[in-house]
Amino acid sequence: MLKILKYSFFDLMRSRWSYVYFAFYLLLGIILLFLNNDLSKAVITLMNVIIVLVPLIGTIFGVMYYYNSKEFTELLLAQPLKRSSIFLGQYLGVALSLSMSLILGLGIPFVLYGLFKSDAIWDFSLLLITGTFLTLIFTALAFNIALSNENKIKGFGYAILLWLFLAIIYDGIFLMTLIMFDDYPLDKLSLVGTMLNPIDLSRTLILLKLDISALLGYTGAVFKQFFGTSFGLIVSFIMLTVWVILPVLRIVFKSKKKDF
Amino acid sequence: MVIIQNLHKKFGKNKVLKGVDLSIKGGGIFAILGPNGSGKTTLIKSVLGMVIPNKGDISVLGENINKNSDYRHKIDYLPQIANFPSNLKVKELIRMIKDLRKNTNEDERLIELFKIQPFLDKKLGTLSGGTKQKVNILLTFMFDSPLIILDEPTTGLDPISLIRLKELIQEEKAKGKTILITSHIMSFVEEVSDEIVFILEGKIYFRGSISELKTKTSQPDFEHAIASILTENHA
Numbered sequence: 001m002l003k004i005l006k007y008s009f010f011d012l013m014r015s016r017w018s019y020v021y022f023a024f025y026l027l028l029g030i031i032l033l034f035l036n037n038d039l040s041k042a043v044i045t046l047m048n049v050i051i052v053l054v055p056l057i058g059t060i061f062g063v064m065y066y067y068n069s070k071e072f073t074e075l076l077l078a079q080p081l082k083r084s085s086i087f088l089g090q091y092l093g094v095a096l097s098l099s100m101s102l103i104l105g106l107g108i109p110f111v112l113y114g115l116f117k118s119d120a121i122w123d124f125s126l127l128l129i130t131g132t133f134l135t136l137i138f139t140a141l142a143f144n145i146a147l148s149n150e151n152k153i154k155g156f157g158y159a160i161l162l163w164l165f166l167a168i169i170y171d172g173i174f175l176m177t178l179i180m181f182d183d184y185p186l187d188k189l190s191l192v193g194t195m196l197n198p199i200d201l202s203r204t205l206i207l208l209k210l211d212i213s214a215l216l217g218y219t220g221a222v223f224k225q226f227f228g229t230s231f232g233l234i235v236s237f238i239m240l241t242v243w244v245i246l247p248v249l250r251i252v253f254k255s256k257k258k259d260f
Numbered sequence: 261m262v263i264i265q266n267l268h269k270k271f272g273k274n275k276v277l278k279g280v281d282l283s284i285k286g287g288g289i290f291a292i293l294g295p296n297g298s299g300k301t302t303l304i305k306s307v308l309g310m311v312i313p314n315k316g317d318i319s320v321l322g323e324n325i326n327k328n329s330d331y332r333h334k335i336d337y338l339p340q341i342a343n344f345p346s347n348l349k350v351k352e353l354i355r356m357i358k359d360l361r362k363n364t365n366e367d368e369r370l371i372e373l374f375k376i377q378p379f380l381d382k383k384l385g386t387l388s389g390g391t392k393q394k395v396n397i398l399l400t401f402m403f404d405s406p407l408i409i410l411d412e413p414t415t416g417l418d419p420i421s422l423i424r425l426k427e428l429i430q431e432e433k434a435k436g437k438t439i440l441i442t443s444h445i446m447s448f449v450e451e452v453s454d455e456i457v458f459i460l461e462g463k464i465y466f467r468g469s470i471s472e473l474k475t476k477t478s479q480p481d482f483e484h485a486i487a488s489i490l491t492e493n494h495a
Contacts, residue, residue, distance in 0.1 A: 071343035080332035259311045
């Protein structure tokens, strides 16, 4: 698996898109820091960008890479390699190169700015950790979609729909339910609802770490009580890990049964 | 060498293989023939483990291939259409495949034989069909495995390369290897193969030597013998 990972990773590192992605974060980081001067505000703006953009890029890159490397995959399948190592190697190659663009692209301007001397280092690390988790999750979901759809256009369509659902539509439905059942105690339900969507989970995690939960009223207090404690933090990370593991397991399972 | 028992495979509603039984003992060149869509490539890909059969057993060199990948160390496979990652250089591809399988020096001889030298630094996406096929052949023959599977090996080759390929196949046969070939070029099949396996509608229709086939169909030459099977069966 490591050999496949190596080849996929270097293949992607040579591609133009990795540099574009890297350059985008680099630029974003520099602009936010040097025009804005307030580190925690910069972190919040970054969070808003990361929460939406990282899943989108992960999904699109994942689907695109799978379809583009079909030939490479077929070549590998005839070699004495396990199927699971071929697909996991490719998946990790994509996910790791994307994560690296994110971490380096944002990390470099922040280090230049003097991150290590600032208090925001924990918020910033949390941001990068959730960003990496989101990359791992959405690339895995994208590979699942691509594995199940021979048709490229359909695959792309489903992938975009998935992103749209988790990034936007889910929140809408969630909010509507909260408004409709306003008379009932909803704090437990909204906790669960948040846990079930990796994007919401990441957002809540960062927001509450940034200590602006006071803005969220009573529910915010319940959330703070949960996510603010180390127990809540651990449970949230477990949930994110589950969100990585389940799609990865399906990649292994699905790839074993597929005809090429 | 290769034992296939009661192999079934369908893609959706399309039943491609309907109970193939085939046992191939070691040594010699076996041609797998059949009309378009008869299941030749599916059969070969099943042996390679790229297609998962619905039913049936396959064993290669005494190992059941189900949930196994190590047996592919003993197979050299030439795919039908040489689709390689297009942004890789020929040299890099050769190095990569060697890294994934095992090291060998045989590639230098084959590069010389097929005159691939001038293309080593070119990207695979820029090569012509025939040159790609030569690279394909090089990748297949550079490992010394006891079983060689060639899917349409002659596609796109110029006459000189075709002669070299035939020589190469004979050399490998002389080493006692088993070679499976599919091809639509009947003269090529007639020239190289020791035995033919004819697949029709997902089953083995005939197996034996070319002269046996001629007697069976009472046709004077091989091409007509094949054609007569096809017209008789309305395929």
